[in-house]
Structure formats: structure tokens, C-alpha cells
Amino acid sequence: MNGIVPAPIATLPWRVIFILMALVGFGATVLYSTAGGHLEPWAGKHVARFLVLLAMAIVMSRLRMEFWKSITFPLYLALIFLLIVVEFLGFVGGGSQRWINLGIITLQPSELMKPVMVLAAAWFFDRLPPNRISGIDAIWPVAALLVIPSALVIIQPDFDAAIAYAFGLGVVAFLAGLPLIYFIGAAAAVAIFAPLVYFFGMKPYQQDRVLIFLNPENDPLGAGYHITQSKIAIGSGGIFGKGFGNGTQSHLDYLPEGHTDFVFATMAEEWGIVGGFFILGLYVLLMRWGLGVAMQSKTRYGQLVAAGLTCTIFFYIMINLLMVVGLAPVAGIPLPFVSHGGSSMLTMMICVGIIMSIERHPGAKRGQFS
Amino acid sequence: MKVEKQVTSGQLDFTFTRRAVFVGGVQAAIGATVAARMSYIAVADNEKYKLLAESNRVNLTIIPPRRGWFIDRYGKPIATNRADFRVDIIPDRLVRKEETIATLANLLALSSDDVDRINRELKQAQGFQPVQVADGLDYERFAAVSVRLPDLPGVSPRQGYSRFYPSGAAVGHLIGYVGTVSAEEYQKNKNPLLITPGFKVGKDGLEKTLEDKLQGEPGAKRTEVTARGKIVRELTTRPDTPGKPVQLTIDIDLHNYAARRLGLESGSVVVFDCLTGDILTMASMPCYDPNSFSDGIGRIEWKMLNSDDHIPMLNKALQGLYPPGSTLKPMAGLAMLKHGVDPEETVTCGGGYRLGNRVFKCLGRHGPVNMPTAIMKSCNTYFYSMGRRVGYDNIAPIARELGLGQEFPLPFPSQRYGTVPDSEWKMRKFGQKWTESDTLNAVIGQGYIIASPFQLGLMAARIASGHNLLPEIIKKNRAAPNLLSFPQEHLDVVRKGMDLVVNGAGTAVRSRLQLENVAMAGKTGTAQVRRIEGAQRGQSGAWKYRDHGLFVCFAPVEQPRYGAAVVIEHGLGGARAAAPIAKDVLTFLYDREQAMASLEALEAGWGGNIEQRMAAKYAAFQGQPADPPPLDPTA
Secondary structure, eight states: OBTTBOHHHHTSOHHHHHHHHHHHHHHHHHHHHHTTSOSTTTHHHHHHHHHHHHHHHHHHHHSOHHHHHHHHHHHHHHHHHHHHHHHHHHHHHTSOOOOEEOSSSEEOHHHHHHHHHHHHHHHHHHHSOGGGTTSGGGHHHHHHHHHHHHHHHHHTTOHHHHHHHHHHHHHHHHHHTOOHHHHHHHHHHHHHHHHHIIIIISOHHHHHHHHHHHOGGGSTTTTHHHHHHHHHHHHHHTTTOSOTTOOHHHHTTOSTTTTTTTHHHHHHHHHHHHHHHHHHHHHHHHHHHHHHHHHHOSSHHHHHHHHHHHHHHHHHHHHHHHHHTTSSOOOOOOOTTTSOOHHHHHHHHHHHHHHHHHHHOOOOOOSTTO | OOSOOOOOHHHHHHHHHHHHHHHHHHHHHHHHHHHHHHHIIIIITHHHHHHHHHHHHEEEEEEOOOOOOEEOTTSOEEEEEEEEEEEEEOGGGOSSHHHHHHHHHHHHTOOHHHHHHHHHHHHHSTTTSOEEEEEEEOHHHHHHHHHTGGGOTTEEEEEEEEEEOTTGGGGHHHHOOEEOOOHHHHHHSOOGGGGSTTOOEEOSHHHHHTHHHHHOBOEEEEEEEOTTOOEEEEEEEEOOBOOOOEEBSOOHHHHHHHHHHTTTSOEEEEEEETTTOBEEEEEEESOOOHHHHHTOOOHHHHHHHHHOTTOTTSOHHHHOOBOOGGGGHHHHHHHHHHTTOOTTOOEEESSEEEETTEEEEOSSOOEEEOHHHHHHHTOHHHHHHHHHHHOHHHHHHHHHHTTTTOOOOOSOSOOOOOBOOOHHHHHHHHSOOOOHHHHHHHHTTOTTOBBOHHHHHHHHHHHHHOBOOOOBSBOOOOOOOOBOSOOHHHHHHHHHHHHHHHHSSSTTGGGOOOOSSOOOEEEEEEEOSSOOBTTBOSSSSSGGGSOEEEEEEEEOSSSOOEEEEEEETTOSOIIIIIHHHHHHHHHHHHOHHHHHHHHHHHHHHHTSSHHHHHHHHHHHHTTOOOOOOOSSTTO
């Protein structure tokens, strides 16, 4: 390889780039079919956006971990500030507003907060002396890190984002070694309180939504419609699918959001479970890469950030896939690298860029024996 | 364990590795769950979801079958289908009701009565049943609605067929009408055809009873549609199979003439073919226009029909029951002859008949009368006297033999069969013995005896032919009818009497046919509506208390071919109200020009033909000035 390929290119993290190209390429193929055999309006933009963001990620991979560590807390505070600004502008605008229009791009602080939440949690646990991990000192700062942005996005209202924050922070805390009893306790609390909340805390229409999630056929024309149509798309695709360009569910608009949240169902209708397993396999490789980077990182911050960001990507994949196969309620969460959409692609590529940076700079093993 | 564990960074490193492996395991497990779920949906349930996807994609539209025609005995149309442009509302797809109806009212120039009807039908429609907005539209209006469809969810413009009755009100009671299927009918068998927009079923008359034959087989159109219902392309179309035509025994020209000739009266005309028993005419007026019903009737028109004291909703030929009055005298004559009365024997009429201390009145002082003269003069005294001698239990079987009180297997939803009383009947009904005065009343067609105009017409035809004619409305080849039990000499006596009624010095001489070679024989009747009290004889006063006028007849006298009955409700008397109509109707069979000339002269005085009069009445009912009738009604 040396001598034929220039060093800057040869040293690129090709493994992950190939995985992403495969995902984005296949996504673009599906979007091309969804648009009735046209690059416009989705497939072309999808690829172009990916290429720009890939360049950004490669630039990010060049940055050292110390840099990320040093900007973590300022970034966190800046996003809190932006969330407040959005809230303020939102009230002025007279409705829920999640974006700040900066002229050339529209910035969605709640979306950016997802990776930054992971960075902030890793930053905190990195600074926490190891013997304090079981103490109360470990709990309240973590709670504060979570509660402030969560409260701000819940007002918007954007519960999905708050859950994503809790998930990212929870994964980092789990990996950082917070005593298991907290997680078991939290799970037990959910198990106990969920029915209580259902029966006493929810209004009838909210209860209906839960019931519809549990049995979507009960409400085939209302909230259950999306799930039902998604299952029809996947189920009618069979093993090999109906063939490229032959999906009726998406082409005749039965499947809503066939290019964003339900792109997986669109794909499965035309490519069958063969296509589905192909995408799942790529995600397995992606997760293996991310967790592998975390394992190989020599610094605690690097470990936690790489694993936490990998799990943030995983969170998107999990919620979306469970939703389209009818195992999770309908949430506006796109499928990473496959769905059309700028904001999520930006978040995903920020995550990838930082993990790539950690892969490139595993750091020196510190500690008293090194 | 109060001692706080001392955790080192090395331990945390180890914890991280272990927990990271665990996280990886959880991810793999969730991935496997998704893969398993997907496989289950796509492999195990593949068939089910393929079907669902297909039923999403393909929209099956039923093409309602064209209804079978009704044609008359000569093949002339009585009920047909007219291609038309129509607009319906599918209630469960309607989003903005008020707005949509307002827009349609504007585009289609609907009257407030139409809007009322649409709102009323929408309220009763229960979601699945299409409600007709308008039909018979011209192409411009139809197109105006079609181009606005995207803004009018629930509105369905379509090209279809609507039932058309060229004779209008004249055939309402005979044919019935069609209408949209009611909720109850749909609940009985959930045939999707029934709720297809534009599909109508028979609601009354022959339309109702012959529904199965008339309906036909629906066609189907398969189209590929988007989730929003936009048609992408047509897949396949199977055409409908029209219902079979039904040929009636009716002579529609004669029938229409009879209906028109009834004019302003409330009554009916029934004409039978004496050779076969075929029903040639069964007109009953006033009537509703069945075309109004197949379009969905307006509230005002409905109210007008229901508030009319002439009861246009009642088929008077089959469902009207009247005391037959003197029209029964030829029948009574046959019974008397059968029981030994010499037709030449005379009874002297002094204006009445004394039974105990009660005098039964005759209409005049006829002096000595024999049977033909008694029929000619309609002498009650003769029939009182002879009837008493023979006894009513001997007359009633003859009445039944001639069709009174008899049931006929005709395909009409409702008929009424009247009553032929006798001693056994009276005992069963009232627990009382038959008395002599019951006989005297019954023999002149008053008292307990009642019959429908249909039965009276059949009686005339049976007397005229001497055959046991069976009435039939569906044209078919039939075996020749059997002879009745009367010897020819008896029939001749009675027919002679009926001949004299018209052509001798009888009660209906003014209704003699103005034809060469064809003479009509008949018998008038006047039926009391209420008891005679003093000077009140049912010849004056409020319309509804006046006597009914009846007339039974046959023609030609020598070789009877047609038997008929005319009943005019509250027409004062048979000779005055019923016989002239019978005369014109029978004239029509032999000389249309003469018949039409006399009809047109009459219609000029009545304010036009049926259609013109109904339109004027409707306009007046709405409180609007009616158009003046044209001076020349044929124009």
C-alpha cells in the first residue's frame, strides 16, 4: 500500500467509511425508488449531504482528545444557553420552536445536545475520583447534567429528545461503573410506576395511545395506521421483496413518511428480509467498530465517549427499527444513515467523527502503574 | 457492609470492559429481536400482508346493473333506464358537511326543498348509504362538480342510470317505484351492491315484488388507487349484466288513456281481456309520479301527496274496497236463474218492498218488471223479492264463482279481497243469525258486501265470457280458461239485461258507444257512503260523504272481448260518473281518434293533462303562482 496510496488517504478509517457508504448508498437507492425513480427530491441530496458531513467527520477525526475534553463543558453550557434562547424565541413566535435560524443553516440545539450529553457525562466521570463512584457525590451532578436540558426540551415539548438524553447519560453512567443497584432500582421503579402513571397520571386520550400501541389493529385509521401500514409493507415484501421500484405501499402513499421514519419499511417491501438483514448486518459492524474503539481507547474519557456515542447511534437504530416492526410506539426518530433528513445525519456524523478521533488518538494509558 | 469499598481506576477499567461487553450483548439481543420479528412478519404472515397490501392498492368499484325494463303486451316500454349524470354524497367520507352542501347547492342550483331532503337523508344514512344530491344533470353542471372534487371529500359524481317511467303518474300504482336501499334492508344481507351509489331497489308495486328478476348482475371495475383515493390506473373492468325485461299483459296506451280519462276524479279503471283473463288496464288515480321517487322525493312533494284527501298513495284498483251497489244485479240474476227463477216472471214494483214493518225503497216505480228489465232499470224491488225467495246463502257462492271475495296470486305487494257475506260468515263474524233484511241489503250490493274494482272488473269479464278467467299481469302463454257453471241461456238473459242498460232504455243509455258494429253492455251502481237519513241521500254535500259511482261493462255485446269496471269515489252515481269513462276507455280500443278528441276536450276544462295538473298543484302547494294551463293541451 505504501507508496501507491498517499499516506493521508491510507490512514483514513476506511473500515467505518465503507460501512457508512454502504448504508448511505443503500439508503439512497431506496430513496431513489420512493421518489418514483428520481434523484430528486431525496436520493441526490442524501448522498451529497453525506459526502459533506463525511469530510467534516474526517476533519474532526484529526482533532485530539484533549481538545474534545477541553471544549466539553463550554459546549454543554453553550447548548443550554441556546435551548433557553430557543425557548424564548419560541414564545415570541407563538408556538413550539426548536430551531434557530442562523441564515445559512438552521440549528437545532436539542438535537446537538444528544452527543454533547454523552461528552458531558464522560467528562464528569473522568474527573470523578474512582473511589467516589459509589457515593452520593456521583449522583447529584449527573442528575443535574440531565435534568436541566431535559426540562428545557420537555417544555418545547420534545419528550423523545429527553429520553435520548437520559439514554446517553445512563449508558455512560453504567459503563463508568455506577453501582448496579441504581439501575436495578430504576428499572424496578419504572415497573412499579408505569401502571400507576397509566391509571392515575394519564388522561383518557393518552391511555388510548398506549392501548393503540399495544394493539394497533384497534385503531386502523387513527394512530395505529402508521404501524399497520408499516407491517403490511414489511410483511408483503416477503423474503426477497417485490423488486426495486415495485413497492406499492410507498409508491401509492399508504405508508406514511416512507422516506424518513418509515424508510426501513419502504426498503423491506422492495428488498424483503434479505435487504433488512443486510442493513442489520451493517449496523452490527458499525456497533462492533464503535465498541471496539471504546475498548481499545487507553483513556477513561475516550472509553466512555466512544461507547456512549456508539450507544447514541444505537438508540436511534433501536427505536426506529422496533417502531417499524411494531414493537415500539410511533416516535419521530429516523433511521441513521438511511432516512432522508439533515439534522439526524449531522448528529450521527458528529458522533462518528468524534469516535474516529478517539480511534486515531487512543491516548496513553494513565494510572499509577503506567 | 458499612465499610465503603475502595474503588481504584483499574477496577473501573475492568468494570468498563465487562459492562461494555454486556451493552454489546444487549445490542445484539435487540438486533436479533428485530430480525426475528421481521422474519415472522415477512415469512409466516406473508400471505396475510400480501392480501392487505393488495386490498390497499386495488379499489373494487361495483358497477350497479341496469334494471330490467317493463314492457307492455305489444313491447312498448313502461319502465326504462335513462343514462344520466348524477352526484351523490358518501356520508362517512364527508368532512365539512355544511360547506360541502352549500357548495353543491350553488353549483347544481338546488332548491331549498332539495337541500332539506339531502340533510334529512344524510341524518338517516348511517355512514354507509350514499345519499343522492341530484341526478339527471347536464354535462356542464356535472363537470363543474367534478373539477372541484379535491375540495369536496365525500362527494361522488358518477355516470349512471336512473329509472324512467315514460307514463309518469299513470303507472305509479301499477309499477311502483324504486329507491335507495334502507338501512334495515342492508342489514339483512350485507351485499355491497346495495350501498353502491346509484343502486336502487323496488320499493312498491311490481318493482318491489319482481325485484329478483329485474335486478341483474353487477359489474366491477378494479382500479389502482393511492392512499388518498386518487385513481392511478384502471386494471380490469367486468361489465354489468342487465336485469331481464318483464312483459306485462298491460296495453300501455289503453292504460295511459284510462288514467288520463279519470281526470280530476279519484277512482280506478280495470279492463280485462275476456279471452285470456289478461289485465289490460289497471289505472288508479290520482297517483304519485314514480319518477319523483326514483329521484328521491322532496319534502314538499311528499307532504302534498300525504295531505291529499284523494289519497294518491293508495292503489284504488286493488286496495280500494267499496259496496258494489247495483253492479251486482247481473250476478244476482245468474244466481236466481240457477235456483229456478223464471226470467220472464214479473214482479210489480210500486216503489219499494215491504218486509215486516219496514219498507225497502226502490229508486223508482217500475211497475211489472221481468229479469232483463229489472237489470235495465236497476229495479231494487225485483231483486228484493227474488233474492228473498232464493236466499242469500244461494247467491253468495255465485258471487264467489264470479271472483268476489276471491284471492288472486298476483305479484302485487298488497291486495284487498273484500267480503261476500252469508249466514255462516255472519255467525262467525258477529255471532248473529242472518236475517231477511241482510239478504235484501246484500242483493242490491249494500250492507256487508264489499269488493275491489279489480274484482268487479273480473266479475264483468267472467259474465261476458262465461269462462272462469284467471287474472294475470305477467304476459305468458296460458291454457284456455275453463267454463263456468252457468248454462248459456242464463248468461244470455243477464247479458240481455246489461245490453239494455246501455243500449235499451236503461240507466246508462247516455254512455252508448258511438261506434258502428260495436256495442257495450253494462251495469251501473251507486254505493252509499253513509246511511240514508231523510232527505240526505248522498247526492249532495261534502265530497267525502257523496255516494260512489260504479260501472261494470263488457264489449262487444255479441262476442264479448273486453270486460271492465270503473269506480269513481264519491262520484254521486254510476251512470253519471263511471259509465262515461268506461264508454271512452272502450271507445279507445276501437277508435283512438274519437276517444282522444273527447279526452282532449275534457282536459282543456281540467287544466291540462296529468303532468300539467300535477305541476300546477305542486307549484300552488309551494305557494308560488302556477303557470296558466296552455289553451291547447296538445301543444
